[in-house]
Amino acid sequence: MKPTSSIAARLARATSVTALIVALALPVAAAATDTQPWQNTSLSADQRAALLEKALTPDERLSLVHGPMAMIFFPGMKLPEGAIGSAGFIPGIPRLGIPAQQESDASLGVTNPGNVRPGDTATALPSSLLLAATFNPDLAFKGGVVVGQEARSRGINVQLAGGVNLARDPRGGRNFEYAGEDPLLAGTIAGAAIKGIESQHVISTMKHFAINDQETGRNFANSIISESAMRESDLLAFQIALETGQPGSVMCSYNLVNGAYACGNDHLLNTVLKGDWGYKGYVMSDWGAVKSTDFAVKGLDQQSGEQLDKQVWFGAPLKAAIDNGSIPAARLSDMSRRILRSMFAAGLFDSPAPVTVDRAANAEVSRQAAAEGIVLLKNEGNLLPLAATAKNILIVGGHADAGVLSGGGSSQVTSDVNQVAIPVGGEGMMAAFNRMNFHTSSPVKALKDRLPNANIRFDTGRYPAEAARKAKEADLVIVFGNQWMAEGDDAADLSLPDGQDALIATLAEANPHTIVVLQTGGAVTMPWLGKTPAVIEAWYSGQKGGEAIADVLTGAVNPSGHLPVTFPQSIDQYPRATMPGLGLPDGQVFDVHYDEGSDIGYRRFAKLNQKALFPFGHGLSYTQFAYSDVKVTGGKTLSVSFKVTNTGAVAGKDAPQVYLDQAPGGAVKRLIGFSKVSLAPGESTTVTVTADQRLLSRFDEKTGQWLQAGGQYNVSVAHDAEDAGVTGSATLVAGIRKP
């Protein structure tokens, strides 16, 4: 048995910042003797957690269920003792070898809020929405591995990643942190990313549970939605992500759902998550989302970022509630046991020392993801890829000389200490933190590297007339259109801000060969679309985004991204033209009626027969793909097999999509399967997808079960949600499935 290595002793041995971080981070598992029953690695995480929980004193239990922020958020704040510095911290219990929980944001990489770990940088992945656009869960998994590995190398063992809320509104400020509008796609992609993080012995969260689909008044919005609608949409996305990724924790959200705060929502947390879904991990609050002690009874297991709440509810008040019998002591045991269980399950007690990180390899994962998630929206006359004959190219706007845009808020990654950050300002608590950050991967530089013989100029676009004058002299123009989105703020509308729509229109008039590269958090409306032959949606493309954009423009990469969200013609095609809660004072609770139910995005467009600007699933390639030989088998569920052929002249990747079009009850548009295939010219492959029965069923509120009607089901294998595709059908038997 080794003697306990005290934090002080480890700090004294640390000779550098990195060593200090590692010293603070290493689990103090050596403190416990190897004769302790919970150290028996042949027992399950449940058994070990149950044994260890019994050894805790009541105060130790309490110490596990709440904790502070671990950043300097308010002037005068100090880091909690033992904290590495990140989003949050829960102290360990050295006596029993329980490591501290060092919690960092988020899905796109390990963040360094307020430079709390001076000079520390991490790999920045593209936005989660771009990852969803890859339609490739393997890439999402690889991205998760990068994030998990980099977290662990710093001693961070809880990664606040796994955003899976559905994009109900294209103006949603955090849509870029989520994985689109479809439950199957979002759940699969977010689940794969979570799995990647957990594979590195780091707990991943899944967030923000639930129906937290707008940022406007996010602390006061009361989401009103029927049980069946949420089960078939947002909750289904969470359920699929949970089954796929097995996250150790779930972060409940700020908003209310049907009248009860999400973090104190007995129905969501106890009935659905822990009851129906049998979730064994723990629920942590979002930072500042706890309103009272009895949230513990409603299913919340841990109060996070407690300085942001009115009280440390899960400290002294919870102790008092247990002492006076208003909250059973068994509940506190359950809370701490759940936390320990996730720590055991992820290997926080048993995993070996921190890994070494290959930043170049991780940057390559980020580049690969970007290259597969960039979407070629329009390519009239095959203007792209750029012709080798283009000698005079003008690039305009978007700070494309500095780097690529990233989204703001808690998910913001510092990939380079010198990355350009432009203060955005504004009102409110977040104003001082609002900065447009550009990862240092300049598309201008990347294009110059790839086209050494071309004359490439850059114009900032500040004076449209001057940019237009230069545009007339160029063979072609590449104009960047940026929409910076951030946590806490929804877009006011779907335009490109700061007059960029007008700039693009001016350039397109000056030079008919004007290519638009969008860097947006989600959908925008493109009033200039008719004037421009080519448009690329590059989203927030991460720390290698400039290279990936240049590769797509030059054809070094054949684009294969597909839209994970509908791009509408107008916000009027959505159910709430005015953002609910807009202009209301803080503190005033307001209702958001999700009357569209589970018909989000393309499903509602199909129901109302609306045409999108670009539909969900859309994405062009420099080659073409054809679908044939569609065979559908029925019975219990649908199995659809089909042939995909690359009918064009270059190799490429395709994301064939299988939609349900008609069920016994009537027309219903729903993605029931997808794949990502890579094919050489002329090559074919056969794809088979088997539908998850929940996607073919409706959730019955009376029985609390999924009901699948017996009868004929029509499907199509299609390029996007508006493509009629190649059709087939089969008959299914009626079925019932537990929630």
Ligand code: BGC
């Ligand atoms: C965000 C969470 C984040 C937390 C900690 C909150 O404001 O909503 O997504 O994990 O802060 O930084």
